[in-house]
Structures are given as C-alpha cells and as structure tokens.
Amino acid sequence: MSSLSTNSEPSRWSQIWNSNIGYSFRKNPVAIVSLVIFLVIAVMSFCAPLIAPFDPYDPGQIDIMNSEYPPLWVDGADAQFMLGTDDQGRDLWSTILYGTRLSLLIGICAVGLQAILGISIGLIAGYVGGRIDSLLMRMADIQLSFSTLMVAIIFLAVTQAMFGSETFNQYAIYFLIAVIGVAEWPQYARTVRATVLAEKKKEYVDSARVLGFGPMRIMVRHILPNSLSPIFVISTVQVANAIISEASLSFLGLGMPPSQPSLGSLISSGFDYIFSGSWWITAIPGIVLVVLVLVINLLGDWLRDALNPKLYKG
Amino acid sequence: MSLLSVRDLSVKFAMRDNTVTALNQISFDLAKGERLGIVGESGAGKSITGFALMNLLSRPGFVDSGKILFQGDDIAQMSDAQMRRIRGNQMAMIFQDPMVTLNPVLTIGQQMVETLMAHRKLSKSEAEQIAIVKLREVYIPSPAERLNQYPHELSGGMRQRIIIAIALLLDPQLIIADEPTTALDVTIQADIMELLLELCETNKVGLILITHDLGVVSQMTERTLVMYAGRIIEAGRTREIINDPQHPYTQGLINALPQQTAPGQRLKQIPGNMPSLTAIPNGCPFSPRCEYVQDHCRTEAPKTVQYTHVEVACHEVHRLHSDKAEEMNR
Numbered sequence: 001m002s003s004l005s006t007n008s009e010p011s012r013w014s015q016i017w018n019s020n021i022g023y024s025f026r027k028n029p030v031a032i033v034s035l036v037i038f039l040v041i042a043v044m045s046f047c048a049p050l051i052a053p054f055d056p057y058d059p060g061q062i063d064i065m066n067s068e069y070p071p072l073w074v075d076g077a078d079a080q081f082m083l084g085t086d087d088q089g090r091d092l093w094s095t096i097l098y099g100t101r102l103s104l105l106i107g108i109c110a111v112g113l114q115a116i117l118g119i120s121i122g123l124i125a126g127y128v129g130g131r132i133d134s135l136l137m138r139m140a141d142i143q144l145s146f147s148t149l150m151v152a153i154i155f156l157a158v159t160q161a162m163f164g165s166e167t168f169n170q171y172a173i174y175f176l177i178a179v180i181g182v183a184e185w186p187q188y189a190r191t192v193r194a195t196v197l198a199e200k201k202k203e204y205v206d207s208a209r210v211l212g213f214g215p216m217r218i219m220v221r222h223i224l225p226n227s228l229s230p231i232f233v234i235s236t237v238q239v240a241n242a243i244i245s246e247a248s249l250s251f252l253g254l255g256m257p258p259s260q261p262s263l264g265s266l267i268s269s270g271f272d273y274i275f276s277g278s279w280w281i282t283a284i285p286g287i288v289l290v291v292l293v294l295v296i297n298l299l300g301d302w303l304r305d306a307l308n309p310k311l312y313k314g
Numbered sequence: 315m316s317l318l319s320v321r322d323l324s325v326k327f328a329m330r331d332n333t334v335t336a337l338n339q340i341s342f343d344l345a346k347g348e349r350l351g352i353v354g355e356s357g358a359g360k361s362i363t364g365f366a367l368m369n370l371l372s373r374p375g376f377v378d379s380g381k382i383l384f385q386g387d388d389i390a391q392m393s394d395a396q397m398r399r400i401r402g403n404q405m406a407m408i409f410q411d412p413m414v415t416l417n418p419v420l421t422i423g424q425q426m427v428e429t430l431m432a433h434r435k436l437s438k439s440e441a442e443q444i445a446i447v448k449l450r451e452v453y454i455p456s457p458a459e460r461l462n463q464y465p466h467e468l469s470g471g472m473r474q475r476i477i478i479a480i481a482l483l484l485d486p487q488l489i490i491a492d493e494p495t496t497a498l499d500v501t502i503q504a505d506i507m508e509l510l511l512e513l514c515e516t517n518k519v520g521l522i523l524i525t526h527d528l529g530v531v532s533q534m535t536e537r538t539l540v541m542y543a544g545r546i547i548e549a550g551r552t553r554e555i556i557n558d559p560q561h562p563y564t565q566g567l568i569n570a571l572p573q574q575t576a577p578g579q580r581l582k583q584i585p586g587n588m589p590s591l592t593a594i595p596n597g598c599p600f601s602p603r604c605e606y607v608q609d610h611c612r613t614e615a616p617k618t619v620q621y622t623h624v625e626v627a628c629h630e631v632h633r634l635h636s637d638k639a640e641e642m643n644r
Contacts, residue, residue: 130373203409204417209370211429211480212402214394221428225419 024306031302034295041292045100052094053080057260064089068278086266086281087273088258095261096285100292102262106176107243111235113181114242118188119231123219125189126196137193140186148183148245155179156254169257176255180242191234195227202226229307236300240293247289263289317487317520318344318367323380323390325359325366325544327591328373334591336362336375338544346487347518349511351531351552353567354541355588360524363541364490366390367522368407369397385487403433406481407490411497412473416465422449422476423461426483433484448479452509471502475509482513488520495530507534528567532556540564543589543599550624560626562604598629606630 016022025031044051054061066089069078077084083092125136143151159175160168168175199205200223208218243263249255250264251271258269263285270281325337337359344350352360365371367382369389382389384400392400409415417425426445430436436444442461449457452475465473474494481489491510495503511534514521523534531538531552538555540548540563548561559565566584568574575581586603589595595602601611608630616627 203411203414206370207407207409207415207477208417210368210401210407211432212398212400213428213432214398217432222417222420226417 021306025302028302030298034298034302037291038295038299041100041288041295042104045097045104048094048097048101052091052097053082054091054094056090056095056098062089068273068281070278071280071284074280083284084278084280087269087278092280092284095266096263096288099261099263099266099285100288102173102256102260103243103246103264103289103292106173106180106246106262107239109177110180110184110242110246111238113177114184114188114238115231115235117181117185119192119224121185122189122192123196123224126193127200127215127219127223133193136189140189143183144186146183148180149248151183152179152245152249153252153254156249160254165257169259172256172260176246176249180245183245184238184241187234187238188231191230192227195230196223199223199226233300233304233307236296236303240296240300243289243293243296263292316343317346317348317385319381319383320367321381321383323363323366323382324378325362325371325375326378327375329592333378335378335594336544336591337366339380340539340541340544340546341380342539342546342549344488344520344522347514347520348537349514349521349523349535351523351525351535351538352541353526353528353531353538355526357543357588357591358541359544360526360541361492362544364407364492364522364524367490368401368405370401399433402429402486403484404486405488405490406484406486407492408474408477408481408494410493412470412477413497415477416473418465421462421464422468426461426480429480429483444483445479448483449476451482451513452476452479454479470498471506474498474502474506478506478510478513482517482519485517486519488522489514490522490524492524493526494523496525503530510534528556528571540567543594544591545599545627546618547600547628548624548626549618550626554623558622560621560624560631561600561628562606562630563600566603598627606633 017026025035049055056062066078066081066085067087069081069085070076071084071092072079072082074084081091081093083096086092086095121136121140125133156175156179163171196219205218205222208222213222246255246262247264247267250262251268253268256262256265258265261269266285267282267289270278270283270285274282320343321341322339323337323341324335324339326333326335340359340363342350352363354360362371362375365375366377367384367389369382369392371377377390380390384405389397389400416422420428423442423445426448427438427441430441430444431438434441445461446457449460454460454472454475460468460476465476468476478494489510494510495506498506507530510521513519521535523531525531535552537550538548538552539546540555540561542563548555548559548564555564556568559568563584566582569582570584572581584603589599589602595612596615597613598604598607598611598616601607604611611629614629616629618625618627619631621631
C-alpha cells in the first residue's frame, strides 16, 4: 500500500488516472479522441457568448441583406462570416455555437430528469419488490410501448395549441426537457431495477439490515453506490439519444423556435434552401450534430467496456 | 431473567399451495453472557433460527407461532422501527463470508461511523474514536489507518475481525455468529474463534454460535443445541453432549468425526440424507436413518425428556443407554 508507506495521500486526480478506468482510457485512442472532441464542442458551445462574433438572438445584429452567404472556402463568401450565413442573414458559426449549447443543455437536463425519475423508481421497484414492483414495471412497459417521439409530438403539439405559439416558444426549452425526460425514464428504471435485484441478494445488504439500518438508508447509501456503473453507461447513451430526440422534434417544428435555434431547428430551417444551392445551412449543423452524437456514443461504448467486470477481473 | 427466551417457535415457509415447516416448536433459553452452540447438518434450521431471532426472515418465511422474548419483549411482535433499534444495537449478527459482508464501496471507517451514528447521537470524530478503540480490541494493527481503507484492500481474516469489531461497536447483549469461520483458512479460523471467545468473556456478551463443527462448539460454548429437520433433538451442557451424547443422531455426528476412526478406515458416516422439509417423515424425523428404530418411532413424534444431564427427544433413549452401559461393562 503506497498510501501507508508514504504519509502524503495521492491526490484524487492521480488516483483516478492510475485506476483501472484511467488505464483503459489511456490505452484507448478512440476514447481519448472522442473525449477531446466532446470537450472542445462542449467548452466552445458553453462559452458561445465569448467566442461567437455575433449574437444570433439579437435582431439588431441581423441583416436580411446578408442572407445565404456561403462559407469562406466557397466563391462569393463574405469575410465576416466564416461558415456563411443562413436564410435570415445570421452568422452560421455563431448560430451553431449557440445552437449546440442549447442542444447539449436540453440533452443533459433531460437525462438528469430521466435519471432522477428512473433511479428512484428502479430502486424502489427492485428493493421493495412484490406488488409495487409489478405496478411500477408495468407502468414502464406501457410507457415503453409508445415511442418517445410519438409521446413527445403529441404532448408538444397539444401544449403548442393550448398556450399559443408565442408562449410556447418562450418556454420551449422547458417543455422539451420535460417531455424527453419523462418519455425515457423506463430505460433507467429497468436498468437500475435489474442491478438492484442482483445487489440486494448480496450479504452486505443483509449485514446492513442486521445493523439496524432503515430501508431508505440501505437503498440510497448501500445499494445505489454499488449500482452506479450501469447507470454511468446508460447515461452517456441517453444523452446522445436525448440530443437526437430534441433535434428531431425541432426539425419537425415542435422544438426550439427559429428565433432561438438549436441544431435541429437550424437543420430544419436550411432544409428549404438545400436545392437552391445553400447546402451549408443544413449540412454544417448536421455534421456538428452527427459528430457530437458519435463521440458521446463512442465514449459510452468505451465506458461500458471499461466498467464491465468480466473484461478485467477474468 | 434470561436474556433470550424462545418458546415453541415455529417458522414456516409459504409455498404455492401449502406451507412447509422449517422450525418446529423449538424452545431454548440463553442467560446473560452465556455462550450457546447450535449444531446440525445443512438444512437443519440453524441459520433460520438465527434470522428468526433477528426478525429478519424474508418472504416466503414467517414466524407461525411461538414467542421470542428478548429481555422480556417479544421480538416476533415488534414493528420494524422497534426492531431497528434492537438490531445492531443490542443484538448483532456475524455472517459466514467476510469477503462479501462488508459494503465494497464504503471505507471501513465510513461503515463503522455510519453504524454508530445510526444508533447514537455522536459527532463524526467521536464515532471515529470509538471505531479505533474497537478495532484495537480485535487486534487490528494501526487501526486509524484502516479507517480509510476499502474492504478489498484487506485479507479475509482481517475483514472478519473488522466485522466482529462492527458487531461489538454498540456493546450488544447478544451476538449471533452464523458459521463465522467457514470461509476462512484453518489457521485463521482458530484465531478468530479465540478472539470471539475472549471478547465475549471480557465484555459479558451472550453468543449464539451456529456451526456444523463440533470441535468449535466444544471449544467455544457452554451449552449446545443439536438440531435435526427443524427440531431440537438434544440440548444440554456442551461437555456432556460431546462426551456422552444420548440421541442416536448426536452419537452419529460424533462418531463421524475423523478422530473417531483409525487411519486407513472409512469414516463412520450416518447413512442416508436429512429429509427435505417438504417430506419430513411421520413420527421421529430421524427414524429412517436410525439404527435403533422401533415401530412406534415411525408413527409417534418423540417428546423431549430430561435424561441424565441432557434434554433429548428420542423414544428409545432408555434402551439405548442401557445397551451402552452393558457394552461398557463387558
């Protein structure tokens, strides 16, 4: 034990770096590249107000006369606009930065909501068992038998009709988070329940009960931390899924309004101009979306392998 | 008043359309600070007894009838909240396999502090001080450093010591040890048993030792219960049961010990297997395997009688004993 022979504890960072996970990360170039690309996209998009040359939300900076400039490497470009402009004359580079920020934000918040719902329901179903388990899992089955998009389209269309376009556009981000979060909780609940069922038979749970701990404490403090690895894996996949769902909904006109475009609404707004030659309005945000989802999925793949006990415990 | 008094305890398991009896009307007492051994084959109901005493029978098991009086209160009737105040606090339990009884993601210190703070109003640093004292009592070297270690960093013997320390944290009146050394090396087994014995003696803690190892029972306990198919078939002072067993089953168990057989010969095992709980024979459950069996053994369940120094449930115990006396005289 190095921590015993030396008095100085190794820092948390070096502990992570030297752990099994850290090792498998260092040995996996795909994971490294994916994480770097993801971090670059994430940092740039969250720093959008600092980096972006224009503010796409400020109508004062948009001039319709600038519309449909191509990117710099195509003839007829304007030096002001690195990636060209969209149909309303917005700088595409700035708009993509802001749009990626929205997409990521919605993805992460929606997964957060899914996780809260799914983990608590899965924990209770797995630990308590019996009728409560059957009830909750049947609810999950019913939820899963509707496709996420269908639930989301119905919900968003109804809210849009109920509140009117203007109010809806104002709160669209919250509606999107709520609907994607609620529609996908069974994924979490099922995974967590399966792990809890395996964990609760282990003797440390018995010994926790013998020590007089209540069910709440056993669930949250003893079983949950032992069930984290599948939760991590599913979280990465779900973030990617949530981003795709958001993009699809926005593409269908049920998501972010054109005045505050996310990646999906940008792709959608450029779609009308694809055949008139302005391919970049759709193509560039599309590439960003594909790359973003791809690196998240690759990271998830690596994480699943790294956390799989069968692969390194032999 | 005895610390623990079990009266006619029956535990049943609900099956699809009937119930099976896992414990059949067992009764015993444990005085304060007394050490009691429960021996028997696998499936005799030893561990179920332990879990019933903790009120931790999980579905489909349930207490069908009888009383478990702990310091005068019936455990079988207690609510979950009342029971939680007793578990860990006044009664502790030690399990078989130390490799899996500690939570792998919490440090030793976190687990000990959590246990203390769940039952007593203590600050974290006070709890840590108590934890260090208890770790020292179980002879863990450099206890303060162990607090920051995870279970996987420690050996099996070390972990079982820590589990014993956790069991002793709140100074319980009674420890139930369910085969505490089965998963350990033989050399470490002896150490752990010695430690457990010493701690029970110095702290005046009652011990119920569940095991199938007669050697351990004779070393550790003052009284012994022998269980067979969910019944207590013989009970008495350990020394008398080991030296002069009355029930044919107990005799068989002791004769089956390797020490009783000359080198090169086959061990004297008891023929047959213990009946499954769904098919316990009528009358004496041991009758199909018993060499002294008579017709009434197959129809009538034997009552527990006082015979010489022990309580024994056998119809033929008088005859058996006279046979033996004849043998001795010859």
